[in-house]
Amino acid sequence: MKRAWILPVSFAACGALLAAVLVVDGSSGVAAAVLLVFVLIAGLHSPLAFPRSVGALEAQRRSAVDGRPVVYWRAGCKYCLRLRFRLGRGAGGVHWVDIWSDPAGAAVVRAANDGNETVPTVVVAGRAHVNPDPGWVRGQLASSS
The missing domain is CATH 1.20.5 (Single alpha-helices involved in coiled-coils or other helix-helix interfaces)
Structure with missing residues (x-):
């Protein structure tokens, strides 16, 4: 924290x-x-600047229920900030996990990125995408609604 x-x-x-x-x-x-x-x-x-973060396990559970993407982020990351602002109002519809406050979230990111904590890592339907285009994330969010 x-x-x-x-x-x-x-x-x-x-x-x-x-x-x-x-x-x-x-x-x-x-x-x-x-x-x-x-x-x-x-x-x-x-x-x-980000919507309230949840734990990785809770985000995964919620995503399994509603199909919305899970975004793993950390404070100070300019790419996370870019994603957050490009999502606009849709940012509240994504499950946010701060890897600096949640060790389980950091472990998910390291597993998806060959041991590196590269963020933002967006998980959609169990598949990780590293620093995806914000437009693509918006599309995933729209298709899950």
Whole structure:
């Protein structure tokens, strides 16, 4: 759980430090803008930008019932972020598993990727797809509804 927050907290801390330096130099307006940008970047790289994660076993069980894809992801992954935003509103219809908070999810990803934790790994009907096109994932989600 702590690993997922290292990158966003680092972004926020760097932004605060840079803003403090700008305030000391007398550029309060620029400092506020810089801080805002860093906080937004931190938010995008945090677990908050993703729908609530479930455990791998629960996601697999739910997927078997409703046929929706399971996405294995981790905070700070730009490809996971790309997938999340390209899915748009459909992102809530996918079962999300954070591999940094769920060891079973990390094991599924390693098994599908020759021991590597390459994300996003999307599992549809028991078959893993590494970093698939978001349009394809949307199509899989539409066909499962």
